[in-house]
Amino acid sequence: MTITDAIAEPVPQAVIDLAALRHNVSALAKLFAPSEVMLAVKADAYGHGLLPIALAGIEAGATSLAVLEIPAGLLLRHAGVTVPMLAWLHGSKTDFRAGIEADIELGISARWQLDAIAAAGADRPAVIHLKVDTGLSRNGATLEEWPGLVQSALELQSQGVVHIRAAWSHLADASIQDDEIALAEFRRAVLVAEKLGATFEVLHLAASSAGIRMPEARFDLVRLGIAAYGISPFDDSTGAELGLVPVMRLEAPVTEVHVGGSRNARLGIGYADGIPTLGIAKAHVAIGGIRRQVIAIEADSMLVDIGTDRVDVGDTAIVFGPGVNGEPIAEKWADWAETIGDEMVTGVASRVPRSYIG
Structure with a gap:
């Protein structure tokens, strides 16, 4: 018998708990009330899956969606999602007409964007x-540019090209x-x-962090980001300490068990799947409810120490x-990788299948 007992095909997966997502959105919506909740679904809903997360978030009380780019909004519109959506990352090739005609609201930071909207020739404001x-x-008009941006928008509004609905900004959340x-x-x-003559139906400033700790910044709606996914926006507390439940569970199968001089198992997941290599001396996973120290992380696999415990090929880590x-x-x-929880979940590679429960 060789020191490798068996080998199986590696099939990692990210299990997305929609019940956890609904719990988080509902709990935070209650905290933020009477302000409404705009759920951020950027970057394929932080790697959790755009459409399932959008639908679950709406069920739980989100009244609008932050999609960032128009194409993401179009995907949701084509899937039948009808709630208000906001897109604000625009480039020189952005199809403003498609966004406008799909009733996607547009975040505007500069006059060139207003010029592009005017040139788009959409059939509605x-x-x-x-x-x-x-x-x-990050973006947005500087305080010096702001009056000019407002005046340009008011001029286009008088022509029926735009309708000014909101004023907004992002906080740095530095302190x-x-x-x-x-x-x-x-x-x-x-x-x-x-x-200057502008009237705003909606003001919004706070995202997850300020929404939780700065009630005075909530205004008419809070843009709920990473906290909806069960991850704390703060350095000094975890999501669990905030009453949040992690939405993503990342699993990998045991693909090899080595029983020679050292006992270790190979898992079918690696840095090509989004596992960071920084900090592996501290890292561990769980197999059978027991912590297993990470020994090495390769492109498509991870080696963990199993000690004297029995671990079989096909077990789930x-x-x-x-x-x-x-x-x-x-x-x-x-923490181990010296990054943020947002990056951990968003960085799980698209090649890792997502499955949904709850």
């Missing part, structure tokens, strides 16, 4: 959310003090716009999950 940069410096300064800047920007069966949570892997 574009519903727009004017964005001011309050310090994140409470920074966010309080940004909140004051946002309020000033809204006043400037109103003095939990790489990360809700933390109830000995496995680490995604946030713990993020």
Whole structure:
């Protein structure tokens, strides 16, 4: 007998618990009330699957969706999703006409975007959310550019090209003090716009972090991001400590068991599937409810120490999950890899099949 007892085909999977997603959205919607919830489904819903997450989030109380790009919104519209959607990442080749005619609302940060909307020739006014940069410096008009952006939007509104629905911004979430300064800047920007003649049906500023810890920043809606997926937006607390349930469980099969001088098992998952190699000295997974130290991570596989315990080919290892069966949570892997929980779940490769429960 060789030291390799058997070999099986590796088929990892990400199990998505829609009941957990609904729990998180519902709990946070209650916290944020009377503000509404806009569920962020960017990056294929943080790697969880765009359409299933969108539908579950709407069931749980989200009244709108943040899709970031128009094509993602079009996919949802073609699937029959009718709730309001907001897209704000635009490029020189963005098909504004398709977005407008699919009733996708547009985040607007610059005059060139307004020019592109005017040139698109859509059959209805574009519903727009004017964005001011309050310090994140990701996008949005600077405080100096803001009056000009508002005036350009008002001119197009008078021509029936756009309908100004909202003013909004992103917080940097660097510190409470920074966010309080940004909140004051946002309020000033809204006043400037109103003095120029703009009226806003909706104001929105907070995402998960400020939505939870800054009630004064909630305004009319909160853009609910990573917290909906059971991962904390904070460095000083976990999702579980916030009452959230992780939505993704990442599993991999045992594909080889070695019983020579050292006893270890090979799992059918590796860095090509999104497993970080940084911090593996601290990393572990769970097999049979028992923690197994990670020894090495390769492109398509991972080697773990099984000690004297019996482990068989075909057993399931939990790489990360809700933390109830000995496995680490995604946030713990993020600590080991010196990154954030968002990256752990979003980074699970598209080649890893998603399955849905709940």
